Amino acid sequence: MVDVETSPVGRATLEDVARAAGVSVATVDRVVNRREGVREKTIARVEAAVARLGYRADPAAARLARNQSFRFVFILPSGANSFMTLLSEQVARTAEWLAGQRAFIDIRHVDVFDPDALAQALETVSPAYHGVATIALDHPRIRAAIDDLADRGIPVVTLVSDVPSSRRLHYVGIDNPAAGRTAATLMGRFLRGRKGAVGVIAGSLALRDHAERQFGFHQVLSSEFPDLIALPAVEGRDDSERTQAATEALLARRPDLVGIYNVGAGNRGIAAALKESGRSDIVWIAHELTVHSRRLLLHGVIEAIISQDPGHEARSAARVLLARCWGDPILPDQERIRIDIFLRDNLP
Structure with a gap:
């Protein structure tokens, strides 16, 4: 007969550990997060169950349990540019994925060829946002606006077009x-x-x-x-x-x-x-x-x-901003955007 305590199906949960240790989920949570208020004998019992079940904490689940959420704004070009329309559609799809992780995207369209319009959009970003992704002009006022956002603690990811002399967090786009x-x-x-x-x-x-x-x-x-x-x-x-x-x-x-x-x-x-x-x-x-x-x-x-793949770029920008909010590292290989070359013979 299989011992359900030592061989859980899938990844062990807090509930599994609590059941194995004979304590409440709240007690297990206090033990695994090193909070006070638990007796030494109980701590030992919980730690033994953790080791026996191979329990590993899920940081994302912990964040969800704390009801923590984030909101980002993507500043994209207005107009009829077909690629930018595709990018906007992919950002909207990425928003659906992020929502499951309690992170949300708003999309704002501006004339990115107009440095004053783009700068104003950046300068008026609400402090309620936890990050910004933007198509950027390499212009003094844009650089200043990005640096001001960094000073306010709002990270900026440049998307498709970079401003490397600014204090942007990361550039998402091809070489x-x-x-x-x-x-x-x-x-x-x-x-x-x-x-x-x-x-x-x-x-x-x-x-x-x-x-x-x-x-x-x-x-x-x-x-x-x-x-x-x-x-x-x-x-x-x-x-x-x-x-x-x-x-x-x-x-x-x-x-x-x-x-x-x-x-x-x-x-x-x-x-x-x-x-x-x-x-x-x-x-x-x-x-x-x-x-x-x-x-x-x-x-x-x-x-x-x-x-370049607009879907990869939208997801990459979202991942980078989310990683910054969570304090997680950025994985350069995952976020590298490759150059694709298409002839009519290799169209997808």
Whole structure:
């Protein structure tokens, strides 16, 4: 016959220990948490039951028992950026998971291209919040706002775009210079044997991720592919109409244009400009796998997409903030966001 006291099914609980020791759950709780008010003989009995059952305290359960909860705010871009819409959806899904751990997420949308609007959103974060995750501009006022939140004891995680000179807790996103270098290597190989100019379109160079991508791109294209000229980046504010206008200007100004690297969003604008021009020979490399970019990749309009997983990023930001609240360590390998490269042959 199996001894149920020494062989519990699954992980032993406080109730199992209390039953084995012949005491109340409250007494076991006092013993395992080293609180006073328990006789030595009772302590010995409880500790013997703990050892016999292999009981290990569950920190999360202890927090739940103390009715401890946390609230975070995610500050995300407003507008019609498809990737940011996916990110917002993933944050909402992450909120469902967090709720089971008594942690809650509010989402606030602002124009992250406007440093004053973003700074105001950060400066007015309620003291009721235990952490902030934000898409960030590398701007003096944004740095100051993040540092002020740190002074107030509210940790900040930068998401997708970093402000490394600030006192942010952690950056969740890909290695953007490496992403730009990867784009340049792909562009050079797709264009091998051809000469000409390559246009670079960014949302805003005030976004560090966009600035770092175009830097990495120029670095590799100029050093490893001398027949290709990487043009200075032009800004489209991640808006399809502005990006279309920027692409049309590139096509008109540079008849030797052979490639386009879109650092940010606005892919529908580039597609419209290329279709209107009839330039099906342009090699186009883009970022982020969305419904629209997937279709363009499948139809051979985009050659390759460099992407990052918005679900991983949303969960990672939440985990990092939760770990800070709990005093737990951050696991770098778990929170590292990888660079994905998609061709139409390996689409998920």
